[in-house]
Amino acid sequence: MYDVVIIGAGITGTMLARDLSRYKLKVALIDKENDIADGATMANSAIVHTGYDPEDGTLKALLNPEGARIYDTLLDDLGCRYRTAGAYIAACGPEEEAHLDVLADRADRRGIPYEWLTGDEARRNEPNLNDQVTKVLNFYTTKIIYPWEVAIACAEVAVGNGVELYLNSPCTGIDKTESGYTVHTPEHDFETKLIVNAAGVCADQINAMVGKPRFEMRPKKGEYFVIDNNVHYVDHIIFPVPSAKGKGVLAVPTVYGNTLIGPNSDYIASTTDTGSSFQGLDYVRTNIVRIMKNAPLNRSIRNFAGLRPSSSVSDFIIEEAADAPGFVNAASIESPGLASAPAVSKYIIENILRDKLEWTENPDAVMTRERPVVMAELSEEERAEMIRKNPLYGRIICRCEQISEGEIVDCIRRPCGAHTVKGVKKRVRPGMGRCQGGFCEPRVLAILARELNISPLDVVLDSKASRILCQENR
Numbered sequence: 093m094y095d096v097v098i099i100g101a102g103i104t105g106t107m108l109a110r111d112l113s114r115y116k117l118k119v120a121l122i123d124k125e126n127d128i129a130d131g132a133t134m135a136n137s138a139i140v141h142t143g144y145d146p147e148d149g150t151l152k153a154l155l156n157p158e159g160a161r162i163y164d165t166l167l168d169d170l171g172c173r174y175r176t177a178g179a180y181i182a183a184c185g186p187e188e189e190a191h192l193d194v195l196a197d198r199a200d201r202r203g204i205p206y207e208w209l210t211g212d213e214a215r216r217n218e219p220n221l222n223d224q225v226t227k228v229l230n231f232y233t234t235k236i237i238y239p240w241e242v243a244i245a246c247a248e249v250a251v252g253n254g255v256e257l258y259l260n261s262p263c264t265g266i267d268k269t270e271s272g273y274t275v276h277t278p279e280h281d282f283e284t285k286l287i288v289n290a291a292g293v294c295a296d297q298i299n300a301m302v303g304k305p306r307f308e309m310r311p312k313k314g315e316y317f318v319i320d321n322n323v324h325y326v327d328h329i330i331f332p333v334p335s336a337k338g339k340g341v342l343a344v345p346t347v348y349g350n351t352l353i354g355p356n357s358d359y360i361a362s363t364t365d366t367g368s369s370f371q372g373l374d375y376v377r378t379n380i381v382r383i384m385k386n387a388p389l390n391r392s393i394r395n396f397a398g399l400r401p402s403s404s405v406s407d408f409i410i411e412e413a414a415d416a417p418g419f420v421n422a423a424s425i426e427s428p429g430l431a432s433a434p435a436v437s438k439y440i441i442e443n444i445l446r447d448k449l450e451w452t453e454n455p456d457a458v459m460t461r462e463r464p465v466v467m468a469e470l471s472e473e474e475r476a477e478m479i480r481k482n483p484l485y486g487r488i489i490c491r492c493e494q495i496s497e498g499e500i501v502d503c504i505r506r507p508c509g510a511h512t513v514k515g516v517k518k519r520v521r522p523g524m525g526r527c528q529g530g531f532c533e534p535r536v537l538a539i540l541a542r543e544l545n546i547s548p549l550d551v552v553l554d555s556k557a558s559r560i561l562c563q564e565n566r
């Protein structure tokens with residue numbers, strides 16, 4: 093009998109799995125996909141918002157500032173990459189400046205630091221800021237992260253402490269039992285006392301398996317341009333003043349030196365359509381000019397889209413279902429879900445699960461993760477020493493991002509290691525550069541086949557069905 097089954101291994105589910113793994117609890121984390129963090133956690137702006145934006149009185153307003161504060165130490169504990177880039181909210185004219193006052197007032201009440209800049213002061217730091225920008229609110233503690241790296245790190249810690257991870261395990265049904273629930277997946281049935289539904293855009297389907305529909309997921313697509321990392325465009329995250337449609341089209345530096353330009357925000361009927369569209373990208377193209385000039389869209393190396401797990405409720409839904417005791421929704425986790433995740437997990441444990449389980453600390457639990465080797469971050473001497481110990485660190489597989497075979501092998505052999513080409517790309521980045529895998533992908537495929545001891549024909553790009561090679565040639 094499991095104590096908790098978590099459905100969904102995005103940032104919400106993995107963060108909770110890590111926090112539960114501190115205790116002597118039997119926990120399963122299940123996901124329908126072939127890797128951790130393949131949903132919204134994979135495709136977003138990667139910003140740890142400080143928490144000035146959510147409306148007063150919402151769960152978002154409660155959990156976003158706290159989540160951001162927890163990240164201050166958590167990212168180092170998990171050995172994850174981040175940069176404190178700072179976020180400029182750029183106002184054009186008196187009407188928008190008045191809205192900055194609202195944000196500053198919220199920030200004051202929530203203890204979030206900021207500074208005011210005139211348009212000219214901001215342009216001195218960010219020369220590509222538009223000439224129409226008159227005033228800027230700088231939330232200088234705002235961080236950028238690699239969101240799926242954080243989810244993978246949480247899963248590694250959780251699994252290291254005994255949480256069981258089941259990939260390729262879509263929850264297909266849930267039955268009520270005397271002592272809890274049975275969660276059905278094609279290959280396993282999980283008897284459990286409690287369920288946490290962290291299924292992102294599919295959370296309403298999971299909720300409907302146990303009780304009355306309480307909310308409807310309404311995925312909102314956001315599309316981006318990824319600008320080559322040899323173009324220096326911005327140092328800070330640059331936002332327009334937020335509107336009813338969301339945070340608007342932004343320019344965001346990434347921790348690896350690219351710039352993201354986007355996203356749009358369009359409701360779509362599908363929970364799986366992450367394709368880019370002409371209309372979506374055109375919206376980004378025409379709206380970035382509100383606050384930025386010289387947008388280097390001609391240096392885009394890729395487009396991508398993510399689906400926000402938005403719903404009929406305009407706030408996070410984090411509660412035990414009234415008609416299904418022991419079934420907890422962590423649903424409608426749209427932005428700032430990434431920034432709030434550590435606090436969402438804490439809230440679920442403290443406010444919902446606390447009275448339902450026995451909380452004995454596991455003395456052997458290790459809550460931190462050692463940072464994987466990143467050769468590009470080391471000094472020449474350190475690199476030479478690594479290569480002396482293991483020559484695979486000297487064999488560059490990805491020319492664009494300078495990633496060695498040693499780093500790829502490490503990410504395959506780690507707990508919750510990569511077993512797909514995209515899994516390797518997510519963990520150590522071959523294929524993220526200018527050639528988008530044109531040169532390195534066949535070599536990554538060969539390394540995966542060797543390390544997993546499978547035929548190259550059985551190596552997949554991402555899902556179990558996404559084989560890359562169809563037959564041997566002569």
Ligand SMILES: Cc1cc2nc3c(=O)[nH]c(=O)nc-3n(C[C@H](O)[C@H](O)[C@H](O)COP(=O)(O)OP(=O)(O)OC[C@H]3O[C@@H](n4cnc5c(N)ncnc54)[C@H](O)[C@@H]3O)c2cc1C
Nearest residue numbers: 100102103104124131132133136139263292314429430431
């Ligand atoms: C365009 C865009 C920009 C964003 N920018 C930011 C930002 O800058 N900062 C920020 O804080 N937030 C941002 N967000 C929001 C953030 O990405 C989400 O709030 C967060 O990733 C939600 O995580 P999650 O784990 O709840 O959902 P997901 O990451 O979607 O995870 C849900 C998981 O459930 C699994 N699942 C679904 N159905 C089943 C089933 N039947 N059985 C088993 N598993 C199932 C899925 O495979 C998936 O892995 C953005 C989102 C988007 C789309």
